[in-house]
Structures are given as C-alpha cells and as structure tokens.
Amino acid sequence: xxxxxxxIVRRAGEIILKAESxxxxxxxxxxxxxxxxxxxxxxxxxxxxxxLLPGSHVIGEEQENAPLTDAPTWVIDPLDGxxxxxxxxxxxxISVALLKDRRPVxxxxxxxxxxxxxxxxxxxxxxLNDQPIHVSHTSMDQALIGFGTSPYDAELAxxxxxxxxxxxxxxxxxxxxxxxxxxxxxxAAGRQEVYFEWKLRPWDYAAGSLLVEEAGGCFAMPGLAxxxxxxxxxxxxxxxxxxxTAEEWLRPFWA
Numbered sequence: 001x002x003x004x005x006x007x008i009v010r011r012a013g014e015i016i017l018k019a020e021s022x023x024x025x026x027x028x029x030x031x032x033x034x035x036x037x038x039x040x041x042x043x044x045x046x047x048x049x050x051x052l053l054p055g056s057h058v059i060g061e062e063q064e065n066a067p068l069t070d071a072p073t074w075v076i077d078p079l080d081g082x083x084x085x086x087x088x089x090x091x092x093x094i095s096v097a098l099l100k101d102r103r104p105v106x107x108x109x110x111x112x113x114x115x116x117x118x119x120x121x122x123x124x125x126x127x128l129n130d131q132p133i134h135v136s137h138t139s140m141d142q143a144l145i146g147f148g149t150s151p152y153d154a155e156l157a158x159x160x161x162x163x164x165x166x167x168x169x170x171x172x173x174x175x176x177x178x179x180x181x182x183x184x185x186x187x188a189a190g191r192q193e194v195y196f197e198w199k200l201r202p203w204d205y206a207a208g209s210l211l212v213e214e215a216g217g218c219f220a221m222p223g224l225a226x227x228x229x230x231x232x233x234x235x236x237x238x239x240x241x242x243x244x245t246a247e248e249w250l251r252p253f254w255a
Contacts, residue, residue, distance in 0.1 A: 138241065
C-alpha cells in the first residue's frame with residue numbers, strides 16, 4: 001500500500017501545482033475559505049483512496065461527514081493552508097491519514113511545492129522522502145515554537161497570541177506557518193520543537209500526530225481526558241525534552 005498511497009498523494013499534488021483558475025468561496029466562520037482546487041483534490045483523493053482500500057470510509061474537510069467508527073477510515077485534508085494557497089505563499093499541504101479502530105495507522109503529509117513527502121506507519125517509524133526522521137533533542141531555551149491562531153474561531157485569537165507571547169519570552173522564537181499539517185510534520189523532522197493550536201479538526205492533525213509519535217515525539221489533546229480523533233480540539237506536539245514544559249506553560253490557558 002505504501003508506494004500506491006504515496007503515488008496517489010503526489011498525483012493530487014500535481015492538481016494543486018497545475019491549477020490555473022482559482023475560485024474562492026467563503027465558508028462559515030472568520031476567514032474560512034475554500035477554493036475549487038480544494039474540492040477537486042478531495043474528489044480525486046476520495047475516488048483513489050477508496051479504490052486502493054475497497055470498503056473504507058472517508059472523512060474529509062470539504063464534505064458532510066458521518067461519525068467516526070472503528071471501520072478503516074481515511075481522514076483527509078485536500079489542501080491544508082488554503083489561505084496560503086490563495087496568496088501563493090507556497091506553504092500548503094495534502095494530509096491523509098488511515099484510521100483503524102479510531103486511531104491512525106498510516107499518515108502522509110505532502111508539500112507539493114517542495115516535493116517533500118512525510119510518511120509514517122504505526123510502529124514503523126517516520127520518513128521524509130523515504131529517509132528516516134526524528135524529532136530534535138533541543139531544549140526549550142533554544143526551541144523554535146510553531147503555533148496556530150485558530151482563525152476560524154475569532155474568540156480564540158487573543159488567547160492564541162497570549163500563549164505565543166509566553167513562548168516568545170522564554171524559548172528561542174516563534175513561527176506562524178499557516179498549515180497545521182506541515183507544522184506537525186516539522187516537529188517530526190526536528191525543524192521545530194513545539195507546535196500548538198487551540199482548535200483543530202481531525203483532518204488537520206490526524207496524519208501529523210502519527211508522524212510526530214513515530215518520529216519519537218509526543219502528541220496530546222489538552223483539555224481532553226483521552227486522545228479522540230473524532231474531536232475538534234486543542235492540539236500540542238513536541239519533542240520529548242520540551243513536552244512537559246510546554247504543557248506547564250499552556251495549562252493556564254486551557255484550565
């Protein structure tokens with residue numbers, strides 16, 4: 001399945017790269033956009049992934065979804081970082097996870113502009129273009145912190161920036177990339193030490209969470225009693241050195 005899945009995702013990336021006419025629509029919520037390209041990529045992925053694994057279910061950003069079950073289920077974001085895509089910022093990704101018994105067993109995050117394909121299988125490690133990756137061992141005082149602003153939920157904006165300021169004052173620096181899937185992949189690859197966001201949907205984090213864990217990092221859903229891939233929730237990922245401190249610094253914001 002690995003090679004076939006990677007081929008499907010790379011072909012989906014070609015749709016993004018070759019897009020000529022971009023039509024933008026406003027979805028519910030502040031600055032929540034979708035384009036014709038998001039929809040085209042999702043249709044392609046749904047067809048190809050269900051052909052790859054007959055009988056599987058699909059949960060995707062650009063559709064109405066049935067509740068998550070224990071059945072094999074693809075969780076896909078056809079274009080994570082749509083606002084970046086609209087502005088030609090070239091920091092967007094395709095995110096595909098396969099869940100079984102409600103937990104990810106395969107995760108793919110593909111950055112078509114750089115042709116970087118992050119891949120993980122449960123208990124088999126994480127790869128970047130077929131080369132093993134691992135989270136960094138950098139301590140918090142030298143850490144680079146990625147964060148999201150949950151722009152679709154305007155009431156979370158102030159809390160997001162207050163939390164980011166906490167890290168800016170104590171860690172090395174902060175970054176706001178605009179693609180949760182890529183930020184999680186960057187933690188897995190050791191390019192940053194921490195990533196947090198106050199509200200993400202399962203298609204934003206499902207693949208990236210497996211990348212982080214298989215690369216030796218830690219993944220949590222602050223405020224929930226247990227990890228639940230059916231939830232829209234806060235997300236925190238970090239290397240093992242920084243995780244405890246990150247949890248302590250963020251706890252006042254979700255308590």
